Amino acid sequence: MANIVWLKKYSVGVEEFDFHHKKIFALIGQYGDLLRSQEKNKMLDKLLSELNKYIDYHLAAEEEDFKKYGYPEEKMHIKIHNGFRAKIGDLIERAGEPGIYKEVDDFLADWWINHILKIDKKYTKFFNDHGLY
Ligand SMILES: [Fe+2]
Structure with a gap:
């Protein structure tokens, strides 16, 4: 996965979450640019930690609104978020292994595109019906 660019087709219909997703992309x-520029791993670690912090913030924001509005697929969605948290945690712990930074880049890009298109988009109608755009 080389390029990750937010496009209108990734919109989940909730402005706040689209904004978060754009920032994550x-x-x-x-991260991908830095990876390809052969900079020091230290910079990748720093950026990854910033990225992961922002992702944590975003996942929690979605989960808060699932709870607040009584989203019926809350449990399933949180389970998937927890799967992400566990996987990225494992990858971060493997820092320094050969090829790990590329693996992280591929995982992040694939996961986010899939998650938005297949899972996040399921909440669009629910949130819109509850007055959240
Ligand atoms: Fe999500």
Whole structure:
């Protein structure tokens, strides 16, 4: 996965979450650029930690609204978020292994595109019906 660019087709119909997703895509893009520029791993670690912090913030924001509005697929969605948290945690712990930074880049780009298109988009109608755009 080389390029990750937010496009209208990724809109989940909730402005706040689209904004978060755009920022996550931008940070993954920066990570990929840095990876390809052969900079020191230290910078990748720093960026990854910033990215992961922002992702944590975003996942929690979605989960808060699931609870607040009584989203019927809350449990399933949180389970998937927890799967992400566990996987990225494992990858971060493997920092320094050969090829790990590329693996992180591929995982992040694939996961976010899939998650938005297949899972996040399921909440669009629910949130819109509850007055959240
Ligand atoms: Fe999500």
